[in-house]
Amino acid sequence: MFRSRHLLFVLLLAGAGPALAAEVQVAVAANFTAPLQAIAARFEQASGHKLVAAFGATGQFYAQIKHGAPFEVLLAADASTPARLESEGETVAGSRFTYAIGGLALWSADVNRLDGSPAALHAGEFAHLAIANPQAAPYGLAAIQVLDKLGLREAVQGKLVEGQNITHAHQFVSTGNAELGFVALSQVYQNGRLSSGSAWIVPQALYDPIRQDAVILKRGANNPAAAALMEYLRGPEAAAIIESFGYKL
Structure with missing residues (x-):
């Protein structure tokens, strides 16, 4: 038993x-x-x-x-x-x-395009700027807020390409279909350094937290x-x- x-x-x-x-x-x-x-x-x-x-x-x-x-x-x-x-x-x-x-970054797959500042954005020497859909993705809305704060929204309006989400925006840039893009900092940054390309880490003062x-x-x-x-x-x-x-x- x-x-x-x-x-x-x-x-x-x-x-x-x-x-x-x-x-x-x-x-x-x-x-x-x-x-x-x-x-x-x-x-x-x-x-x-x-x-x-x-x-x-x-x-x-x-x-x-x-x-x-x-x-x-x-x-x-x-x-x-x-x-x-x-x-x-x-x-x-x-x-x-x-x-x-979250943090926002302006990113390019080209290591020489960005110098840690928004100079390239102001220069306007690019054909496409990728962002996530601002109606569905908070990072896309943050990108629009940055462009507004910099007074560049109207100047780049014809160059914007929208991804369905922030992953698509990153893909536009990583594949070369857009020279620049606003992406999540987490997509291009790890362990204290940029993982690839070049970037401007956008100051928090330019967009809502x-x-x-x-x-x-x-x-x-x-x-x-x-x-x-x-x-x-x-x-x-x-x-x-x-x-x-x-x-x-």
């Missing part, structure tokens, strides 16, 4: 690990692609949960969530979209917090993996990764 009970306990214990593991579906702002990929690997190792991410424009994610998309956590590129979803009853009360404050909020959506209310991810994002390991990509906390 003792032996059979012991065997049953061992079998139950062996099955406990997988039973506790869960999967979380996360909608992630495009600017946070590289940091989230780095975070996901550490999170899965530390928690045993699996993170499944979709990357895109925050405005589009809002529409998808309202139409029933199966996301359980939103890592937005702004604070207003999670707040709006919260006011509409689409989130878990008390789960929203700021996980990063890009406060990026995370929130658990209604579908993730009872998912332990969603709660674990939010806790991990608040921790020191995630903070170190986030800051290494040029974000502020």
